[in-house]
Structure formats: C-alpha cells, structure tokens
Amino acid sequence: MANSSSALSATMSDRTVVQADSAGPILAALGTSGTWDWDILADRLYIDEHFADLYGISPEETACGLPTEKFFQAIHAADRPRIRIAVAGILAGAELFSKEFRVLTSAGVTLWMLGRGQCHLNANEQPVRFTGLLVDVTERKRAEERLRIAQTAGGVGTFEYIDGFATVSVSEQFCRVLGLHPATVLPVQTINGVLAESSALLVPEPRDGDIPTSLEAEFLITRQDDGTSRWVARRGEIIREGAGYRLIGVIYDVTATKQQEATLRELNDTLESRVEQEVEIRQKAEEALRQAQKMEAIGQLTGGIAHDFNNLLMAIMSSLTLLQKRLAADPAVDRLIDNAMQGAERGAALTQRMLAFARRQDLSAERLMVPELVEGMRELVERTLGPAWSLELAFPDDLPPVLADANQLEMAILNLTVNARDAMPGGGLIHIAAEQREADDAGLEGLTAGSYIALSVVDTGEGMDADTLSKATEPFFTTKGIGKGTGLGLSMIHGLAKQLGGSFTLRSTLGQGTQATLWLPIDHSAEIEGVTLSPRVEAEPRPDNLKILVVDDDALILMNTAALLEDLGHEVLEASSGEMAIAILRQNTNVDVLITDQAMPQMTGTQLADLATELRGDLPIILASGYGDVPSGSQQRIVKLGKPFTQGMLETALVQALKPHSRV
Structure with missing residues (x-):
C-alpha cells in the first residue's frame, strides 16, 4: 500500500x-x-x-x-x-x-x-x-440572501441596525411601508413612533433572558402619510458582535394576509360549528350502531339460551308423557304430573318468546285481514282489560291484507293492550288503529321498499322517559316490578315484526302516553323468507311398525325421542352424529323415516338430509329444531317439527312426512 x-x-x-x-x-x-x-x-x-x-x-x-x-x-x-x-x-x-x-x-x-x-x-x-x-461562508450566504430579498421582494423594505445606535440604515421601500418620507437613514424613535402599541419594531424581545437569533414578529402600525392602520411583518437575523449585536432584516405589509386570516377564522368557526353538528350526528349514528350490535348480541345469546331450554323441556315433557302412561291410575299422582306438564308448557311458551325476540321462532304465516283479526279478539281484549278501560278501533274499509302468524300477532296485540292498561292505572281509552304506509314515508331504517300496514296501539298513560324507552324492547327489561312481568313481551313483538320483514316502533313521552306500532308487510306473495305457510294436514291413519332412525347430539333428547316412538309401536335406530347416521343408513336400507336435529357439530341436520337424499332419494325426513331459520333450500323436501314437541306432534309429523306431496 x-x-x-x-x-x-x-x-x-x-x-x-x-x-x-x-x-x-x-x-x-x-x-x-x-x-x-x-x-x-x-x-x-x-x-x-x-x-x-x-x-x-x-x-x-x-x-x-x-x-x-x-x-x-x-x-x-x-x-x-x-x-x-x-x-x-x-x-x-x-x-x-x-x-x-x-x-x-x-x-x-x-x-x-x-x-x-x-x-x-x-x-x-x-x-x-x-x-x-x-x-x-455563513456571512457570505447571509449577504447573498439579503441581496436576493432586496432584488426580488418588490414590496419588501430592508433595514440594518447596530445595537446602541440611535439611527437605522433603511431602504426607500422600508419608508414607503411605514408611510414615512423616503430616506436612507432614520432615527429609531421615528420608526417606533408609527407603532400602534408600545413596543419596539427594531429591538428583539428577549427569550429566557437572552437575545434570540430570529427577528420574526408582526406589528400593527399607523401610517404617518394617510393615518391608516396596517399590519407589517418583520423578518431577519441577529448577528452577535462582541457584547453587542447587529440586526439585518426586512419588513413588509401583511394587512391583506391578516384580513384573510380573519375571514378564515370566521370560516373556521362556521366549519367547526358544522363539524360539531356532524360529530353529534355521527355519535348518534354510532350509538345507534352500538345499540343494534348490542341487541344483536343479546338476541344471539337469548336464542342460544332458549334453544338449550327447549332441549331440557323436551326431555322433561316426553318423560312426563311416558311416565303418566306407565303409572297406575292415581288421582294424586296424575295431578302432580299435570302440574309438572303445565309448568313445562309455560316454560316452552317462555322460550318461544325468547326465540321470537332472537327472530328464530318457527312462524306459520297466512293471509290475514287485520280489522277482522282485531275485531275477532275484541271480546277477549275487553274482558282482559276490565271495566275501567274502554277500547276504540279505527280501520279504513280498503285496508289490504298482510302475511303474518295469526296466533303470534294476536299475542302481540293482547300484550300491547295489557301494557297500555298498566300504563293507565286509573282507567282510560286505548286506541287501536291501522293505516297503509309506504316504506319511504315510514322513515324507518331496515325496512325494504314497499307497502306496509302500520298497526298502532295508543294510550294516554304514564309514558316513558328517554332512558326507559331506549331499553323497552330489550329482553327481560320490565317496569312492572318483580313477579309481574317477564320483560319479554315487547322484545317478542320486536322479533316477530323483524322476522316477518317489518318493524316495531315505540314513541312515548313521560306523562303523555305511548304509541306502539307494528309495521307489517302487505301480502303480495305466497311466502316471506324465513316464514313458511302452514299446510293443512288432514286426518290420516296412524302409521305403525315403522323403522325410524333418530339423530340428535343431545343424549337426553335422543333417548326420550326414541322412547316416544317406541311407545307408538315403532322400531328405533339411534345415532348421536350425522356421520354415525350415514353409516347406519348404508347398513340399513329398510329405514322408513329419518328424524334429525338441526344444530349438531360437524354436520347439521340439513347437511345430513342432503347426504341421506343422495343415498335414498325417497327417504322421508323430519327436521326437529327449536329454531325457525332452517335453510330455505331444504324446505321443499323436509317436514319441520318444532322443539319442544309432544308425542302427538311427533305422530302428526310422521303422518305428514309419509305424504311426499304435502312436505314443506
């Protein structure tokens, strides 16, 4: 190297x-x-x-x-x-x-x-x-910058001030900016005399007890030539020289900029006001979204709980049925069994309300005329209300029909009228009315375009505050006190309306009353998604000596369903999963009917039905489920059996399943 x-x-x-x-x-x-x-x-x-x-x-x-x-x-x-x-x-x-x-x-x-x-x-x-x-080369660069500013700035005036001197070297443009007579040297006192406030244009403000290196500042001045007020900006640098310093800088008129800033501030204030309004709107939208997500989560939880309760009630009810048949006649024992069965049936009704809120109930929809349905239950409603409350009905003559579950709709109307009665403890008038409305007129989110019947129940009672109103349709929320209500009535109505493709609204003012409105879609078709028209099942001879394959992942349900079928005289094969059921079907080609649960791990009931149909295209299939949202692709060839079911309901489903043309 x-x-x-x-x-x-x-x-x-x-x-x-x-x-x-x-x-x-x-x-x-x-x-x-x-x-x-x-x-x-x-x-x-x-x-x-x-x-x-x-x-x-x-x-x-x-x-x-x-x-x-x-x-x-x-x-x-x-x-x-x-x-x-x-x-x-x-x-x-x-x-x-x-x-x-x-x-x-x-x-x-x-x-x-x-x-x-x-x-x-x-x-x-x-x-x-x-x-x-x-x-x-710092000084050279600064000198070049000063020269560049002086040559190109146009409306910019330059100055150079040495600490301790009484005069300042200035350009003619410097004088014009301040409204002074043109000069190359001016007294400091003359320059500071144009300032509108008591400050010094050429002396920098100390920072932390020391002279800064920058001269950036803005001043309001009063020009000496015309007396107008203007804003000027000062820019420059401070060069230290021993114990003193030298100021080299520029000034220029920024009045137009200040005016633009004022205008901009006004615009910003207006914009901020609009932003605040938009933020408020967004917050309300986010709150509505959170409420919808909360209700959806509650609905899923409620539906899951109801499904599990249905399985428990199924085991209880089927066991009670078989127990009553096999015990010797004893009025005391029969009464206890009847009481237990009534309790289980009330539990089943409760789970149906929970499933209604979760929009998972099995609805039997039919073409209904609302005036006729309400008029038909008028006597029942008036008897339920009592003499202190009067009922007023208002329906137009040309009201079109709706597609709904008659039993569920009657329950909803009865529930709303009872709520209206309870809101008027001293008595009063309950108004039930209906009118045709379009989705756009309704102003409700979630409603698809089309015509609806708005069925309203109105009272002039105690009403609800905003907080109570926001929680009214949540499951288990009630204002009636412990033991006086389940808190599922309004949530059931809300779920019913949603499942039918409509909506449910509550409007209430504290001390002025409440209006509860069911938005029901007008019947233009034979079927709504998730709602099956109930078939008319004529009385048929009871089938017997069938070979039936029962599939359920719940051991209690499987055992009790098999026991109910055996009690009816049928031979039963049991499977706890879809895979086991397929294996049994391959080995037993003489199976007459397949009864399967829907919600099972690894393979659902409808998936099992698809595989079973590939093996046996003519195999009758019964789908037993506590949910009403069975996939629509399977509805044309599957008989649905709601849980919890009785032995009689099971027998009816068998009759229906053995009639291929009547399956839905």
Missing part, C-alpha cells in the same frame, strides 16, 4: 499546509474553519483543533482518529443525504469534492460551510485517503 498507517501519522499542521496550498487563494482569503484527513482503509478520520471545536469533539477523541460517521453527524439533516452521495462519488473515483452545506455547531448555531477535498489513490489506483478543509 502506497500510503500506510505510518504515513498517516504526519502532523495535522502538515496536512493543513498541503490542503491550503491546493485550495487556492480564494479559500485562504475566506478563512479556514478546519481540516480533515480520512484514512479510508482504516476507516478513521483525523481532524485539527478547529474542526474539533466546530464539531464539539474533545482532544482525547481526536488523538486516535474518529469513526467517519462523526463527519456527517453535525451536517444539517436536509443536506446530509446530498453530502453522503457526493462523498460516495469521491470514493468511487471523482477527482474533486466541493460542496456547500449547513452544520449545527456544538453551541447550537447553524453555519454554512464550504467543503473542499480530494481523494488519494495507491499504486493499484484504490482510494486510500480523503483529505480536505472546511471554510465558514
């Missing part, structure tokens, strides 16, 4: 002389700020004391050379990438390095530097040293 590490141990002063000579008289005249010598192979940087002072590096660090990264650390972040590229070019073979860049000194002052350097090669033309020097 031509330049070994021993050659690099030459004194820094020798390097400085060599570089200064090569840099030329211009650099010598400007003054050197520091020199460097970079040992490329060892990746060490050797610098002199001026360079070290500039970068804030101690003599101990410079003795053995520095990591080359030190060269770049103090370079201004905006200039650093450019200088790295230039240095990389030198190391790649460029002959001369000459760049201007900013550095941040150890004192926190930004200075402009001119770096000049050269790369030295060894005999193999490999770069081994990169030497150069730094020159402080």
Whole structure:
C-alpha cells in the first residue's frame, strides 16, 4: 500500500499546509474553519483543533482518529443525504469534492460551510485517503440572501441596525411601508413612533433572558402619510458582535394576509360549528350502531339460551308423557304430573318468546285481514282489560291484507293492550288503529321498499322517559316490578315484526302516553323468507311398525325421542352424529323415516338430509329444531317439527312426512 498507517501519522499542521496550498487563494482569503484527513482503509478520520471545536469533539477523541460517521453527524439533516452521495462519488473515483452545506455547531448555531477535498489513490489506483478543509461562508450566504430579498421582494423594505445606535440604515421601500418620507437613514424613535402599541419594531424581545437569533414578529402600525392602520411583518437575523449585536432584516405589509386570516377564522368557526353538528350526528349514528350490535348480541345469546331450554323441556315433557302412561291410575299422582306438564308448557311458551325476540321462532304465516283479526279478539281484549278501560278501533274499509302468524300477532296485540292498561292505572281509552304506509314515508331504517300496514296501539298513560324507552324492547327489561312481568313481551313483538320483514316502533313521552306500532308487510306473495305457510294436514291413519332412525347430539333428547316412538309401536335406530347416521343408513336400507336435529357439530341436520337424499332419494325426513331459520333450500323436501314437541306432534309429523306431496 502506497500510503500506510505510518504515513498517516504526519502532523495535522502538515496536512493543513498541503490542503491550503491546493485550495487556492480564494479559500485562504475566506478563512479556514478546519481540516480533515480520512484514512479510508482504516476507516478513521483525523481532524485539527478547529474542526474539533466546530464539531464539539474533545482532544482525547481526536488523538486516535474518529469513526467517519462523526463527519456527517453535525451536517444539517436536509443536506446530509446530498453530502453522503457526493462523498460516495469521491470514493468511487471523482477527482474533486466541493460542496456547500449547513452544520449545527456544538453551541447550537447553524453555519454554512464550504467543503473542499480530494481523494488519494495507491499504486493499484484504490482510494486510500480523503483529505480536505472546511471554510465558514455563513456571512457570505447571509449577504447573498439579503441581496436576493432586496432584488426580488418588490414590496419588501430592508433595514440594518447596530445595537446602541440611535439611527437605522433603511431602504426607500422600508419608508414607503411605514408611510414615512423616503430616506436612507432614520432615527429609531421615528420608526417606533408609527407603532400602534408600545413596543419596539427594531429591538428583539428577549427569550429566557437572552437575545434570540430570529427577528420574526408582526406589528400593527399607523401610517404617518394617510393615518391608516396596517399590519407589517418583520423578518431577519441577529448577528452577535462582541457584547453587542447587529440586526439585518426586512419588513413588509401583511394587512391583506391578516384580513384573510380573519375571514378564515370566521370560516373556521362556521366549519367547526358544522363539524360539531356532524360529530353529534355521527355519535348518534354510532350509538345507534352500538345499540343494534348490542341487541344483536343479546338476541344471539337469548336464542342460544332458549334453544338449550327447549332441549331440557323436551326431555322433561316426553318423560312426563311416558311416565303418566306407565303409572297406575292415581288421582294424586296424575295431578302432580299435570302440574309438572303445565309448568313445562309455560316454560316452552317462555322460550318461544325468547326465540321470537332472537327472530328464530318457527312462524306459520297466512293471509290475514287485520280489522277482522282485531275485531275477532275484541271480546277477549275487553274482558282482559276490565271495566275501567274502554277500547276504540279505527280501520279504513280498503285496508289490504298482510302475511303474518295469526296466533303470534294476536299475542302481540293482547300484550300491547295489557301494557297500555298498566300504563293507565286509573282507567282510560286505548286506541287501536291501522293505516297503509309506504316504506319511504315510514322513515324507518331496515325496512325494504314497499307497502306496509302500520298497526298502532295508543294510550294516554304514564309514558316513558328517554332512558326507559331506549331499553323497552330489550329482553327481560320490565317496569312492572318483580313477579309481574317477564320483560319479554315487547322484545317478542320486536322479533316477530323483524322476522316477518317489518318493524316495531315505540314513541312515548313521560306523562303523555305511548304509541306502539307494528309495521307489517302487505301480502303480495305466497311466502316471506324465513316464514313458511302452514299446510293443512288432514286426518290420516296412524302409521305403525315403522323403522325410524333418530339423530340428535343431545343424549337426553335422543333417548326420550326414541322412547316416544317406541311407545307408538315403532322400531328405533339411534345415532348421536350425522356421520354415525350415514353409516347406519348404508347398513340399513329398510329405514322408513329419518328424524334429525338441526344444530349438531360437524354436520347439521340439513347437511345430513342432503347426504341421506343422495343415498335414498325417497327417504322421508323430519327436521326437529327449536329454531325457525332452517335453510330455505331444504324446505321443499323436509317436514319441520318444532322443539319442544309432544308425542302427538311427533305422530302428526310422521303422518305428514309419509305424504311426499304435502312436505314443506
């Protein structure tokens, strides 16, 4: 290697002389700020004391050379990438390095530097040293900036003020901005005299007890020539000179900008007001979404609980049925069994309400005329209400029919009228009315386009506050006190309306009454998604001696269903999963009927039905489920049996399943 590490141990002063000579008289005249010598192979940087002072590096660090990264650390972040590229070019073979860049000194002052350097090669033309020097060109750059501003600014006035002097050197434009007679020198007192407030345009405000380096400020002035008020901005730099300082800067009129800022503030205020309104609207929308998500989650939880209760009630009811048949006649025992059965049936009714809220009940929809249905139950409603409450009906003659479950709709109307009665403990008038409305007129989210019958029950009772109203349709929420209501009435009505494709609304004012409205879709078709028209099942001879495959993942349900069928005289095969059922069907080609649960792990009842149909296309299938949302693709060939079911319901389903043309 031509330049070994021993050659690099030459004194820094020798390097400085060599570089200064090569840099030329211009650099010598400007003054050197520091020199460097970079040992490329060892990746060490050797610098002199001026360079070290500039970068804030101690003599101990410079003795053995520095990591080359030190060269770049103090370079201004905006200039650093450019200088790295230039240095990389030198190391790649460029002959001369000459760049201007900013550095941040150890004192926190930004200075402009001119770096000049050269790369030295060894005999193999490999770069081994990169030497150069730094020159402080800060004053030159500031002078160039002042000249540029003065030449291009147009409406900008320049000034130069030395600390302690009573006068200021100014440009003619400076005087025009302030409305003063043109001059090149003005008294400080004259300049400060145009300020609208007691401050000094040329004296910087101290910061933390020291004079800052920036002159940025804005002032309101009163021009001396026309007396108008204007805003001027001051920009510039402060150059320290011993114990004093020199101010070099500019002023310019910013009145138009200030006026625009005022206009912008007004627009911003208006915009902020609109934003606040939009935020409020968004918050209401988010609250509505949260409420909908909450209700959906509650619905899923309620449906799951109801499904599990149905299974328990199924086991209880079937066991009671078989127990009553097999015990010797005993009035006391029969009465206890009847009581238990009534309790189970009430539990089943409760789960039906829960499933109604969750929109998972099995509805038997039919074409209904609302006036006829309400008029038909008028006597029942009036007897339920009592003599202190009167009933008023109002229906137009041309009201079109709706598609709904008659029993469920009657329960909903009865529930709403009882609620209206309870809201008027002293008696009063309950008004039931209906009218045809379009979805757009209803203003309800979730309603598809079309015509609806709005069936309303109105009272003039106690009403509800906003908090109570927001919770009224939640399951198990009630204001009737412990033991006086399940809190499922309104939630059941809400679920019923949604499952039918309609909606349910409550409007109430505390002390003024409540209006509860069921939005029911007008009957334009034979079927609504998720709602099956009930078939008419004529009395048929009871089938017997059938070979029936029962599938259920719940051991209690499986055992009790098998026991009910065996009690009817049938042979039963049992399977606890869809996979087991398929295996049994492959081995037993003489199975007469398949009865399967719907909600099973790995394979649902409808999936099992599809596979069973592939094996036996003519196999009658009964789907037993507590849910009403069985996939529609399977409804044309499956008889649905709701849980909990009685032995009689099971027998009816068998009759229906053995009639292919009547399956739904």
